[in-house]
Amino acid sequence: MADKRLIRISDDALARALGADKLAAAYEKKGCEVHRTSSWGMQWLEPLVEIDGIGWGPATLEDVDDILAGNGDEICIGPIAAHPFIARQQRLTFARAGKTRPTSMEDYAATGGWTGLNRARQIGSEAILAEVTQSGLRGRGGAGFPAGIKWQTVARAAGPQKYIVCNADEGDSATFADRMVMEGDPFLLIEGMAIAGAAVGADQGYIYVRSEYPDAIRKLNEALQKCRDTIAPFRCEVRVGAGAYVCGEETSLLNSLEGKRGEVRAKPPLPALEGAFGKPTVVNNVLTLAAIPHILTEGGASLYEKLGIERSKGTMPIQLAGNIKHGGLFETAFGISLGELVNDIGGGTDSGRPVKAVQVGGPLGAYLHPDQFDIPFDYEAYTKADALIGHGGITVFDDTADMGAMARFAMEFCAAESCGKCTPCRIGSVRGVEIIDRIRAGGRTPDEIERAPQMHNAPRHGRSAGDEIGLLTDLCETMKFGSLCALGGFTPYPVMSALKNWPEDFTGKAAAETEAAE
Amino acid sequence: MSSKSEKIGEIIAEHHGREGPLLPILHDVQEEFGCVDAESEGLIAKGLNLSRADVHGVVSFYHDFTAEPEQRPVVQICRAEACKARGVEAIMEQARAAAGDRVKLHTVYCLGLCSVGPNARVGDTLHARLDGPALAKVIENA
Missing domain, CATH: 3.10.20.600 (Ubiquitin-like (UB roll))
Incomplete structure (x- = not known):
């Protein structure tokens, strides 16, 4: 049939949440060939319908005929690749975004897939380590530790069994890049892990995915099934988290992987030396590992370093x-x-x-x-x-x-998600919520015990909002320097920055002005 | 031998030989029975040669495992920062009214659709760009 039109619609979870599946079905019913691709990442335009490189979005079922007829001008964005949002980017990790079908081995190989792995196998462990180090790639999970150094540590560690663990427990609000890699280009991540395996001498990988990402889990499993022979002797398996935010912290993730409570471990020992099941382990974020295949292509490392x-x-x-x-x-x-x-x-x-x-x-x-x-x-x-x-x-x-409410939420979130191992995080977060409540209430009057005649040294005037702010600052200091991991250690960042920049949201406008005047 | 212990025995056998099998087993048990109750904990502990306390410690740590099955339909609503910035708190009252006692509203922190919130999830189906009435409709259909 000459007019069998090719329609491209993303099957990313975000597009699906906005009705992409129904759109795709509608086009199939019209006799079109529908390719479910990864998402271009222009999320305000999802679901985005693409025909011959031209995009329409956000599209609804009512737009189906208009788009097919080449109308629907009010939602047409013209050539997608030329859209300023796309044209201004420099896409290496997301080079395939919007262009390929996520679990198609054919599409992946046709767009340069596996060249990094093939080259890595030719040049061998030492050369891989040198190139990753040269690229200057730093861990994309948050800590920013140089990936090359971590890999070298694992490579030099003694032991017959080593692991590559991919941290795909992307629990941070406002982050979805890991999800988009896993759903949109799962082979890329797997290739990165296989290269890491070749570099450090590990033959087993685990991808620890949060349970809130069912689409990513499904696609990774499908992709792993399809590329099993390509990545052999490296083996890889998906492990599903169970709703604990703290498992995004690497040592907590390792405990969870081992089937334990997701409590943070004290470091040292570093996971690079004693990680999963006590063996030397590379723990890297999805984006770190997904950057690897590009770096390992010919000249990739020096290009990366120049950016x-x-x-x-x-x-x-x-x-x-x-x-x-x-x-x-x-x-x-x-x-x-x-x-x-x-x-x-x-x-x-x-x-x-x-x-x-x-x-x-x-x-x-x-x-x-x-x-x-x-x-x-x-x-x-x-x-x-x-x-x-x-x-x-x-x-x-x-x-x-209301930034006061957001600061309170930061403490509340820490209290809900704390693993409970260290005191500054477990107790500090609860006290933090209480203190912020008191600041917002304007301080507090002396309580019954403070008023008792025996309590000679207790203050008689209660605590003003200013006193409570001093207490909060002190508490944040303790959490920042006394917590085992980033959950307790970094919760003070949102709290103190909100307090510093928007004090009026804590104490009311009038009080904040007086305080500033003093 | 009860059917429960048989089923759990099967699940454990399925994961036999895997490294760190406890979480995958717990997921399967939760999926099968809608909860991981004390009886299941005991059976799993026996199967893996762990103490019941060990298993209970793990079950109680993770939000995904529950001690009792939830009879009502569950709607997860994201109330993390990005969804707050897009106004989820303002529509929670409507959501609660729509849910009543029939539907359980469960707060989650982040479904990964952070530029198109407020978001909700029912089973494996996600809903985005929700306003008050749209969220109420999701809850009514749950």
């Missing part, structure tokens, strides 16, 4: 989320300013109101004020500003946001 600024090399898949007009996945070299990301690329808030705050790095990242929009996307620059890049998620809030 970015300072010690932050290569590209970062940045996730634009929350109250943002053009939300989605934006992969670019390090160094881009926050203002450019939020205003130019993201188009400001979705509600059309002014931007009040931007949280970078998920629930444990600082709230940045629009005054700080010139900060470049760079690990060290963010650390200097008492903030973190984390996994590259950006949540935008408009001026209706």
